[in-house]
Each structure stands twice: as structure tokens, then as C-alpha cells.
Amino acid sequence: MKIRIASRGSKLSKIQVDMVGQKLKELGIEYEMIEIKTKADIFSNEPLYKLGKGVFEKEVNEAVLEGKADIAVHSMKDILTQINPNLEIFGVLKRDPPNDVLISDKNIDKIESNAIIGTSSIRRKNFVTFLRGDLQVKDLRGNVDTRIKKYLSGEYNAIIVAEASIKRLNINVKYFRLNIYDFTPEPNQGIIVVIGRKKDEELKKIFKKINDEDTLAEALAERAAVSILGGGCHSPIGVLFRKEGNELFGIGSFSDGKRKITTIISKSGDPVQIGSELGLMLKKEIKNEGIIF
Template sequence: MKIKIAARNSLLSKVQVNIVEAKLHDMGIETEFIGVKTKADYFISEPLYRLGQGVFEKEVNEYVINGEADIAVHSMKDLTTELDNRLCILATIKRDSPYDALVGSKDIYKIESKSVVGTSSIRRKNFITFLRNDLEVKDLRGNIDTRIRKLQNKEYDAIIVAEAAIKRLKLDVQYQQLNPIDFTPEINQGIIAIVGKKSRKELSTIRELDDKNTRDEATAERNASRIVGGGCHSPIGIFFKKEDNSLFGIASFSNGKRKITVEISSNKEPNIVGIELGKKLLEEMKNEGITI
């Protein structure tokens, strides 16, 4: 059996494909990589929040829908909460670090006033501004290696990226992990997702790669996001951690001036816990007179 894998052509995306390929090879499955350019790759100078939803996924998933590839491999945080109804998430690989990281010589609480911090995320931008309104936040686009190079070229004093990206690329950089209360991660950050067509029953063997705890965390986060109406380019962070049979969740919203954070701990089903956390955030925002 040979499986064609579609994914973005970025260095990080290829590393993630390599992770999936290694697991498939262990199952005796041959693979072929197909690199795809997405909207985000064509409009590299535009802030991500201006490009809309699905800018890292649509073109890749179209290869699967059109039969040009068997599966797609994504950073799960790039997937919209509502997939094309012809597709499904076949597997979620065991989660790497879900946290944000500040790359630079000092942590976010000690970096000098007026320092320039780079990020492509409206969520991170608003959290930084709320926490440290004396810093200058500057848009930062490009693949992770490009972002690091811009930092090394002194275009920024620090940048914020996903810790999982640093670890997957084995980057030799100085950084500090940001705590999830001040910087609640983007939904599904640190998770690699494998997407395929629902009609391709012969791909069911790929479900063996699914990690149950990761799937539960991802499900809770995606359901909370559906309730809140957030997305991968919204000022909302949602994070769940499964321990034993319980899910502990955090959801945060900030407009840069104010910040709302709510928490939940429950042993209910992931979809239910996610919905409850989403409703809890909306209720608290309503009480504070804040709308998205």
C-alpha cells in the first residue's frame, strides 16, 4: 500500500510529514510527499488575521478532495473548526508542547520597555499588549526559520512562536515558555492532524495512529471554539489538558485593554466539557460588557 501525503512546503510542515511518514512506514505503508502552496504562502506580507480562515489548509485539503492525495498532514491549529463535510480527522498524533514561547534573551516580564516583539497572531498581540503595554508589537510573517532569522538580524528584540515548532525543528535558540494563564494557547496548538476523505474506508488503518488523550483535548478545544465563535486568527485562546480521566481547561479573550480568563475541570465527555467552557467564557464576557 502506498499513500500520497499533501502538506505545505514549509520546513516545519515537512518535519511534521516526516513524523507521520515514520509511523506509517512502521506499519508497512509506503508514502509519497506532495508539497502544496496555500493562500498564506502567496500573501506572505499580509498579517494572518486579514487573510481570513483556512489560509493554511484549504489548498492542501483540496488535493485530498480531488483525489490527488490520499491524506493531508496539518498543524491542527491551522484547521478551521468546521471541516469540509467530505473530510474527517483520521488521527491526531500525540501532542507536543501546546504552549507559546518567547524567543529572546529575557522573559516577557523583564524585557525592557519599548522593546519590539514580533508576532503574526492577533491573539498573542492582544495578550502582550494587555500584559505589557509599554512594548511595541510588530507584525511578523514567514516560516519559523524566517522568523528566527529576522530576530537574529535584530529586526525584533523578541518574537513569540509555538514551543512545539522550536522542538520539532530542534532549533538552538534561547527562549522562555509562556504560562497558559497569561498566554492561553491557540486551540489544538502542538497537535499534528491527519485528514482524509470519509468515503475512503481503506484508510481506516490510519486511525491506529490516533492518541486518545490528544484527541480528547482537541475535541474539547474545538467544541469550546465553536461556541465562542473564535478561530485560528481570533483574539481567543483555548487550552485543555487531560490528566487521568479529567479535563482541565482554560479559555481567554483579550482586546488588548482588558482580558477575561475562565477555567473548568470536569470528567464529562470532551465535547460537553468544551461546550461548557465556551459558554462560561461567553457569559463572563457578557457580564463584563465585552463582545468579540
């Protein structure tokens, strides 16, 4: 048996496919990668928020729906909270560190005024502006290795990326892990997800063996919170859940650059219900501040 895996063609995407593929090989199953170009790849110089939603996933998922591939592998933070009704999440790998990191010689509190920080994320931009209004934030697009090259060339004094991407690419660069209260991560950051067709029952059974239950609980809670808030990968919202024993500890943050709101929850139970509760709490706090986003 050979499973065809659709994914973007970036270096990181290929590594993520191989991470899933290694799990399949342990089950005695072969795989091949089907490389797909997405809107984000074609318009690689445009800021992400200008490209709309689903820019990293749409074409990849379409390849699965059209039968060109059996499954799709994504960074879970890139997929919309509502996926095509004919598709579903088959499983997730064990989560890598979810934190944002600052690639720089100095941590965020030590960087000199007017330094240029690179990021294409509104969430990261607003968190930087709230924490250090004296810094300049400049758009930064491209694959992770491309972004790091731009930093090393001196175009930026520092850049912010996901720690998981640095780990997976095995890049040796100095960085500082940003704490989850100042920089609450993007929902599902650090998670690799497998998506397939609802009707493919045999494939579902295979990926159930690979799925990491604790990571899936965190992922579902985060997605539920975002669904309540109406946010996504281009919104100024950070949500992180961590499974600690039987409890889910969650933090949700919003910033418009001038104000920052953070809510916390810790309880056991259904991840979707707990995530929804956090989303409602944060939504209420945002409304109380008179903020419309």
C-alpha cells in the same frame, strides 16, 4: 501500499509529514509527500488576519477532495472548526508542548520598555499588550525559521512562536516558555492532525492505529469551545485542555488588550460537551464585560 500525503512545502510541514510517515512505516506502509501552495504561502508578507479563514489548509484539503492525495497533514491549530463535510479527522499524533514561547535574552517581565515584540497573532498581540502595555508589537510573518532569522538580525527584540515548532525543527535558540494563564495557547496548538475523505474506510482503519486518544480528546474539547465562541486562528481567544487521568482540565482566555478574562473547568465526561461548557462560560463572562468581538 503507498499513501500520498498533501501538505504545505515549508520545512516544518515536511517534518510533520515525516512524523506521520514514520508511524506509517512502523506499520509497513510507504508514503510520499505532495507539496501544495496555500494562500498563506503566496501572500507571505500580508498579516494573517487580512487573508481570511482557512489560509493554511484550504488548498491542501482540496488536493485530497480532488484525489490528488490520499490524506492531508496539518498543524491542527490551522484547520477550521468546521471542515468540508466530505472530509473528517482520521487521527492525531501525541501532542507536543502546547505553550507559546518568547524567543529572547530576557523573559517577558524583564524586557525593557518600548522593546519590539514580533507576532502575527491577534491573540498573542492582545496578551502582550494587556500584560506589558509599554511594549511595541510589530507584525511578523514567514515560516518559523524565517521569523527567527528576522529576530537574530535585530529587527525585533523578541518574538513569540509555538514551542512545538521549535522542538520539531530542532532549533537551538534561547527562549522562555510563557505560562498558560498569561498566554493561553491557540486551540489545538502542538497537535499534528491527519485529515482524509469520509468514504475511505480502509485508510480510517490505518490511522486509527496511529491516533493518540488523549490528544484527540484535548483537541475535540478545544474545538468545541472555539465553535461556541465563534473564534478561530485569527481571534483573540486562547483555549487549552489537558487530559489528567479521567478528567479534562481546561482554560479559556480572551483579551482585547485592555481587559483579560479567564475561565477554568475540570471534569470527566464527553470532550465535546466539556469543551462546549467552557466555551459557554467564557462567552458569558465576555458578554458580562460588555465586550463585542
